[in-house]
Amino acid sequence: MTRPGGSVLDRDRLIVDRQKGGPPVKGESLREQIVSSLRWAIFMGELPPGDHFSVPILAEQFGVSPTPVREAVLDLVQQGLVVALPNRGFKVVAPSMEYLRQAMQVRRLLEIPTMRAIAATVSPGEIEPIRRLADAILRFAQEGDLKHFVEADYEFHWQLTGLCGNRILTEVIEDLRSRARVVAIPAIARLGVITETAKEHQDLLTAMIERDLDAVERVTLAHMDRTFEGLKAAALSVPQS
Structure with a gap:
């Protein structure tokens, strides 16, 4: 050890x-x-x-x-x-590729309607502290500060998903995210797409403020797809449980 x-x-x-x-x-x-x-x-x-x-x-x-x-x-x-x-x-332990694939399927089923529901009712006041996190995520990505990027990203998704008002749903989604982060964060950094990934947080909040539910869905899907590409690249390079 x-x-x-x-x-x-x-x-x-x-x-x-x-x-x-x-x-x-x-x-x-x-x-x-x-x-x-x-x-x-x-x-x-x-x-x-x-x-x-x-x-x-x-x-x-x-x-x-x-x-x-x-x-x-x-x-x-x-x-x-x-x-x-x-x-x-x-x-x-690192999750297997099959687990990551199944988890992403579940995340699609849960996160897309959740993000759309939040966008339909969220207020600018609720978005503002989360937007500050999105700005911090982008800044840390541009600076190559992976540690603080991870911290801000974790807090961003926890706070944003929490706006749905359903703690069980929030915890289920975060649990799926946490298991994937073991390989996702290093992979995204290694693939050189961390800045693009960071910008998607701001795009998502902009779509929410504009009440553009279809844009919210598109950005959410794009963010998940980019993450999954990183997961696929990383899954072959880490020890499996």
Whole structure:
């Protein structure tokens, strides 16, 4: 196993806050902060597919007891990002090409009507904070700042989908996205289409503000198609579970 470390695992300020006796950041529990930090480490390749790790080593890295780390890792198991290995800890997994294909089919069925429904009722006030995220996504893409691109992209899709008002639907869609991000983000960056992908976020919001539901559908489909092309390119180059 590669010992985790570096900017991604430290990004949540979790270690600093806990050592100072401060509260969890942004109202999150300690477990939620660890989940977030590990998720970014997986997305950014610091814990790549096929990598093995153990709860005690992660707990030492974070400077916390094993209990919240174990709870956090089990959350990641539920999200399909890692699997438990009997007596050997855990392993980061990449979804198979067949899973990615089926997941994209489900996403099409869910996301297109969801985006259209949101566009039919969304207000400019609701769009404004999400537009700021879209602007940040484009800026990070142009600067080649993949870490912050990932963070802003995650928040953009979570907030936008959340406007549907159905938390279960939002969580299902985000779960499908999360499993694909293990290979999608590095692939998009490697294919050199990250700026084009970033611009699609702004195009989607513009179509929503204009109440152009057909344009919303076209942009959503184009965004998903571009993502899937990256997934197909990446699926052959990562270890499968």
